[in-house]
Amino acid sequence: MRIMLIGRWGKTHALAKALAASRDVELYSLMDKKNTGIASLSAHYELGNIKDLSVIQKFVEKHRIDMLFVVPEMSLARGITDYFNEKGIPAVGPSEFCTKLEGDKGFVRNLMKENHIDHYPDFHVFSDKKEAVEFIRNYSRPFAVKPSGITEGDGVKVMGIQLINKQEAMDYVEQIFDRSIGGMASVIIEEKIEGEEYTIQLFCDGKTVVPMPVVRDYKLLEEGESGLNTPGMGSVSYPNHLLPSLSKNNFDESVVIMERILDVLKEKYGEKYNGFLSGQFMLTEQGIRVVEINVRPGDSEILNIIPILQTDFMDICRAMANEKLDEIKISFAEKSTVCIYAVPEGFPTPSGKVQIHIDRKRFEKPGIHLFQSCFEAGESLYEPSPRLFAVTGTGDSLEEAREKCLEGLSGIRGKNIFYRKDIGTRDLAERYMKKYDLPGV
Known part of the structure; x- marks a missing residue:
């Protein structure tokens, strides 16, 4: 075929x-x-x-x-x-x-609000720059600024993280409108939410959805999950396909939220959803909140999933295309995964070409997987996208998966290449659970 x-x-x-x-x-x-x-x-x-x-x-x-x-x-x-x-x-x-669902964040927020899918933060959509700036000037809660359109994972800026004060937030709103960031003359100001963030991806065929294991991704540039927001520095998953702080009930509730959104598309708009759907959620003290919905596989989250997928992927694609997901069994190995991206110095700002040498033999070993995100620019010369390569390690424990991931990363050699070494460590996971008073590992 x-x-x-x-x-x-x-x-x-x-x-x-x-x-x-x-x-x-x-x-x-x-x-x-x-x-x-x-x-x-x-x-x-x-x-x-x-x-x-x-x-x-x-x-x-x-x-x-x-x-x-x-x-x-x-x-x-x-x-x-x-x-x-x-x-x-x-x-x-x-x-x-x-x-x-991804290309117009105001659309999905309003869809949820109008159909009583009450798992969203307080939000306000603006198509007028002056109104958005004035709203920020008078808004008393911590907030996030989101371009309404597609920004490929790096358009959101949050007060206290990427935005130091209201003036920076107002300046960013001006940039969104003046530079058409996201491709739309629209911005969302949302209440800042805090908690454990996680991603659930679905296979969808228009009538049936099949969830994949939960993945926890890390978007901030620096170790300890700090610094600039990026499209993603890496991600982890666990052998039970949940997270230490996420129960099976939390998982099921998150899947139902996405199913309800798809039901509205079908019943109100006559649109059946086919393909991948990726939901980014946050488990907060007030319950589960939808951070955003994406209409394609997560990057890096899908890099955690493919190495543990046990079902022939072509069978899944064929089933998605023909509304037959209910006729096949999709299974995943009970393994931990750790995925870490190697990025160029200066990331996430676009940079020039990078000389890289890869020890391919390392990736012939079981449990070490190499994924390329950059482009050929000459012999051993690559153009970042802005990321370079990702390595996913799989193992019976998170520690084993991380060891394999780092072994693979050590085979990617070049000047001014950076990757986070803390992804997959117990310390990083426990820091989040302690910060948000979540259940222990």
Whole structure:
């Protein structure tokens, strides 16, 4: 079966590995920059505009593609899956309308409010810059500022973390409108919430959802979870597929919240949701709160999931495309995972090309997995995306998984490369539980 994979980053490389390992897949890839990890797994790849329907259509016709898997939210928002599903070529990924769950944060907040899905913080949406600035001037609670549109994981700024005072917050609002950050002339001011943050990802086919193990990601740049906000520095999961501070009831409640959102899409808007759905939550003293919803796999969270997925990934894709998830059993190994991203000096600010040498033999060892997020720029020369490579270690315990992850990272050599060494340590997990008075490990 000829599968076309659209995307270029680390999450796409992880999915390419899963597809390439399937029994009956011939992989064809379209990227706008060359990710050599994806290219090496593909029977054929091309470089082109991954948001241009005409480019994708020509690729499909030229290579007689049987099914598409569209990963980037920017491509999904162009209606790529709508077009090919209407043409009778199955395409995994949500419709253009459904991408509003990520592409318009005000839409999903209002959807939850109007349909009594009461798991959101106090929020206010503004399409007028002056009104937003004036609101901040008079708002008395700690808050977060979010561009309403897609910012690929690094647009949110929180008072006391990325924003020192109200003036910085007002300046950031000005930037959002003046620079069209997120692609929309809109901003959300939300009450700041605190607690244990976690991610639950779903496989969806329009009628059935199958949850994946819980992942805890770390977005702040510096060790101890401090510093600048980033698209992600790494993430962890546990053998029981929960977190030490997250009960099975918490997990089930979080899944129900996402199911209720999808039910509204179906019942009110006539839209069935197909593909990956990623929910970022926070367990607070007031209960579970939705931080945001994403319409694609998490990066790095999916890098924790693919190494422990025991079901043939192509079978899952086929089931998602044909509303048959209820006919297959999806299972995951009872292993811990630790994923850590190597990033260039100066990250998350874009930087120049980086010389890197990789000891590939390290990644032939069981339980050590390499995922590429950067692009070829010459021999051993890579252009960050802005991240470079991620390594996921798997093991019977978090400690074993972290050891394997660090062993892999030690095989990525180059000047001015940085990664957090505290991800996966017991100290980091306990610090969060103590800070928010959560149950112990």
